[in-house]
Amino acid sequence: MSAGNGRELRIVGFLCNWCSYGGADTAGVSRLGQPTDLRIIRLPCTGRMDPLFMFKALLSGADGVLVSGCHPRDCHYSEGNFYARRRLELAKRLLPTLGFDSGRFEYTWVSASEGKRWQQVVTAFTEQIHTLGPGPKFSH
Amino acid sequence: MKIGVFVCHCGSNIAGTVDVAGVAQAAKNFPEVAFATDLLYSCSEPGQEAIVQAVQEHDLDGVVVAACTPRMHEPTFRRAVERAGLNRYMFEMANIREHCSWVGKDKDANTRKASDLVLQAVEKLRFDRPLQAKSFDINKRVLVVGGGVAGIQAALDCADGGLEVVLLEKTSTIGGKMAKLDKTFPTVDCSSCILGPKMVDVSMHPNITLYAYAELESVEGYVGNFEVSVKKKATYVDWDKCTGCGLCMEKCPSKKAYDAFNEGIAPTRAINIPFPQAIPKRAVIDPTYCRQFIKGKCGVCAKVCPTEAIDYEMQDSFVQEKVGAVITATGYDLFDYRKYGEYGGGRYPDVITSMQYERLLNASGPTGGHIQRPSDGREPKKVVFIQCVGSRDKSVDRPYCSGFCCMYTAKQTILTKDHIPDSQSYVFYMDIRAPGKMYDEFTRRAMEEYGAQYIRGRVSQVYPYKDSLIVRGVDTLLGSQVEIEADLVVLAVGAEASRGASELAEKLRISYDAYGFYMESHPKLRPVETNTAGVYLAGACQGSKDIPASVGQGSAAAAKVLALFSKDQLESDPQVALVSQARCVGCGKCVQTCPFGAIQLAEDRAGNPKAEVIETVCQGCGLCTVTCPQSAIQLQHFTDNQILAEVNALCQQAMEESFES
Known part of the structure; x- marks a missing residue:
């Protein structure tokens, strides 16, 4: 059930273990259907989220990054x-300088009980990425 | 490295929407994978046995299990891996159930996703190194926050188990909501008769230190070694001298103070002891009403006090306590009945809350147990109870059922009949929810034996008429409008999260839900634990509960603490930060950033400053790893290289595809 034209795009998610990863679990337990483009990397805390990971993902071929x-x-x-909020806000503003639409990266807050919210976040972000289309690809 | 991959069917939970065998087949081509298979139920005993056998047969160095969320079974599989002779940290999980099979319907897309997630886990595992847990000493004292019945039970059970207990209560007496009640359902036994002895036990117990009229100021540390600061609010009475004789209260000229214990149905004195059985039985001055504070002169209480306990100059003071575990039992607050304008709560004096009615019924209440209308003191003959005031109503953001209102309303109709035999009770209800031992029988008794008239439907309006109130509603079973001329209207207000619950949660670093109730670690299997090690929940702070459930959870939390403290040392999670001495330049940025004070600056042999992690204090958040300009400090098992390897695993394929097309 990928959004947009049917072709799946690559979205990498970085989720903190305690809230959003649990929220994504809650969404799963409640069978709240979502597009399948997203792949989740589990972090202990968004404070562990080095903005470098986001840049690296986009440069490596990801079409969108969600934290x-x-x-x-x-x-x-x-x-x-x-810390994450400050680092990521700054990182987001740097994206156009690197040739990426800043809409390819979002950060948000979802608690472990907010399965429904997680479904909405994933669906909306996936749609946003499909609207932007595949990201620029750079060969190594 | 030889990696084994085990892909779980989880019955049809995963296999229903993921080609499990296909994922296992694909995994055989992943780097360093020496063995891959699918298992029907990997967490079952045969499933775990299969993992252990495969590790030994194929001489594996690491294991990936693709199954449910690691938040559920990671500890289970770590133990299995350990049984197989590996280090328990040579293990990674791929979440192909909650994050894949349960949220996607397209089997092909799900299978591709599951396969990606397995590759991601394999790539992460390739950088895992065996880790050893460190042991640390624990402080076997427990802090209980909240002196209601749940907190009292938890404190007594811990104290009886030989632990030193610090009990904190925000008001000037313990007892909580239960102390205000007249009788309790479904036995109709007197509330203070069953709670009173427990309150006395708390005050007499040699292992319990009680701080009443005190709040939690701050919490530092971690499981086994918390340091808490307790704010003792100024009572303006020296409690070491006060004997609780009550003379000050008798002579106080300021007679219009708000009586929180009696829910404001009658005023109290500016210096007061909430009720005769209060523990501790000590007076407190309310400076918002005290003439000495408002006008700067009075001093009557200071003059009459036989022990010279009054101290108008008293300031808040702070006490530091060291504990190893915390039980939060902060209870609930009542829904504000003014939010329903149509019921007239707050506008008409004879529309009261169920808790106010409880105080009218109570022999130690302001009316001495005689039911009197607040407006004119007349005895009501017709009493209307309206249920679900602030429960099961999305329009006031309270969609949940408070759970106990059906029962206490039934009890109050019985008590009304007992107090006034020629009275008639009417109950407007939505559904009667009475699941519990002897509960349904109890509501039946209220109807059949005590003649309470139950009307299924909501009330649209309450308005005054002569010296009574007209309650207009609908009887949905008869399909007709109902109008009742009532002398008194009692609103069965629901429970909501205790005011200040979120601030406390932030201090304790525990989570709360959209309504402010604290989140348990698992809704079914870990109902008293939180996600913060060493912090437990008891009573209605976790969700609305009646007395038996609160007491049960209080005991359960105590049992958890006693089990935690049954060892002299705890093992810390070794997934902590590690400093590379060669790369560290001793700038100290990590030291400043660490929220736990787990990093200190030390010197190497040449006298150069180097960061040093105190392993048992580090909580493994990884904040320092991102801060370090040298990438010298790395959170083990979440190193930069590992996360970048995961990123690569997820992106390389997308990249290749895009160049092919």
């Missing part, structure tokens, strides 16, 4: 998502 963590003030490690 999701605990809501601000609800971080399992107190303040990891505050």
